[in-house]
Amino acid sequence: EVLLVQSGGGLVQPGGSLRLSCSASGFTFSTYPMHWVRQAPGKGLEYVSGISRNGGSTYYADSVKARFTISRDNSKNTLYLQMSGLRIEDAAVYYCVKTLAGYSYDAFDYWGQGALVTVSS
Amino acid sequence: ETVLTQSPGTLSLSPGERATLSCRASQSVSSNYLAWYQQKPGQIPRLLIYSTSSRATAIPDRFSGSGSGTDFTLTISRLEPEDVAVYYCQQYGSSPLTFGGGTKVEIK
Numbered sequence: 001e002v003l004l005v006q007s008g009g010g011l012v013q014p015g016g017s018l019r020l021s022c023s024a025s026g027f028t029f030s031t032y033p034m035h036w037v038r039q040a041p042g043k044g045l046e047y048v049s050g051i052s053r054n055g056g057s058t059y060y061a062d063s064v065k066a067r068f069t070i071s072r073d074n075s076k077n078t079l080y081l082q083m084s085g086l087r088i089e090d091a092a093v094y095y096c097v098k099t100l101a102g103y104s105y106d107a108f109d110y111w112g113q114g115a116l117v118t119v120s121s
Numbered sequence: 122e123t124v125l126t127q128s129p130g131t132l133s134l135s136p137g138e139r140a141t142l143s144c145r146a147s148q149s150v151s152s153n154y155l156a157w158y159q160q161k162p163g164q165i166p167r168l169l170i171y172s173t174s175s176r177a178t179a180i181p182d183r184f185s186g187s188g189s190g191t192d193f194t195l196t197i198s199r200l201e202p203e204d205v206a207v208y209y210c211q212q213y214g215s216s217p218l219t220f221g222g223g224t225k226v227e228i229k
Contacts, residue, residue: 035218045158045166045209045220061217062122100171105213107156107171109178114165 002026002110004096009115016086020115022079022096030054030074033104036081038092039114048094049081052104059104064090083117091119123148123212125221133227140197142224144210149190151214157186157195160223161206169208170195202228 008020022034035050049070050059058070067085072078079096093114099106124147134140144155157170168177170186173193183198197204205228210221 037220044207044223045160045211047218047220050218059216059218095165100168100177105154105216105218107154107168107177107211107213108158108166109168109171111165111167 002098004098004110004112006094006096006112006115009094009117011118011120012086013121014086014088014119016119017082017084018086018117019083020081020094020096020117022112024077024079024096024098027098029072029077032102033099033106034072034079035059035097035099035108036070036079037095037097037108037111038090038117039095040089040092043092046092050104051079053102057104086117086119088119091117093117122217123150123215123219125210125212125219127208127210127221127224129224130222131225131227133229134200135229136200136202138200140200140204140226142195142197142208142226144188144193144195144221146191146193146212150193150212153189153193154212154214155186155188155193156211156213157184158209158211159204159206160209166209197226200226200228204228 036048096112097108098110100109153173158166
């Protein structure tokens with residue numbers, strides 16, 4: 001069974017930093033590009049960032065470029081999102097997602113449970 | 122960036138009726154790489170359709186997708202009460218990947 005278990009959400013002040021983690025199991029993690037998608041309260045889905053199988057290529061939405069860093073540790077089957085310079089508008093539930101067929105640009109067939117990030121002073 | 126516009130914003134139908142949801146792209150979606158997701162209240166999104174018309178694992182055949190280029194459609198052939206949800210389209214043919222704003226499906 002594919003599982004994506006997230007951790008690391010919480011309350012942070014504007015300008016602060018936070019790291020999200022996503023522990024994967026039930027599939028060969030190192031063979032799948034992974035991504036992050038977020039959803040602000042009561043709003044729609046927004047693409048955030050993605051990473052290739054070996055971490056050599058990364059992708060970012062313009063809204064988070066230069067502030068967020070995606071990475072992965074294939075030896076630990078874990079995906080990360082380091083967020084810095086957080087803004088009020090970054091407040092959202094962040095989802096870790098697995099690609100369907102192993103392509104960098106792909107549909108997302110499994111979603112983590114979500115991690116709530118609150119940005120407030 | 123490919124902007125996806127979904128319509129209508131809300132769809133209110135009776136059980137058994139046919140639901141037609143539209144997703145229009147600002148430019149042609151490469152290889153028709155378009156997916157649909159269902160998000161029920163309080164739940165995480167679930168993949169319904171990928172590559173415009175392929176159903177994901179365990180998705181009932183009352184859900185179908187069609188379209189090409191810039192115009193795509195998700196059809197629910199016979200609406201059931203459990204289909205109450207917000208439906209999102211997503212294109213993955215070009216970077217950055219983008220989502221539509223969603224269509225909310227309600228039961229009358």
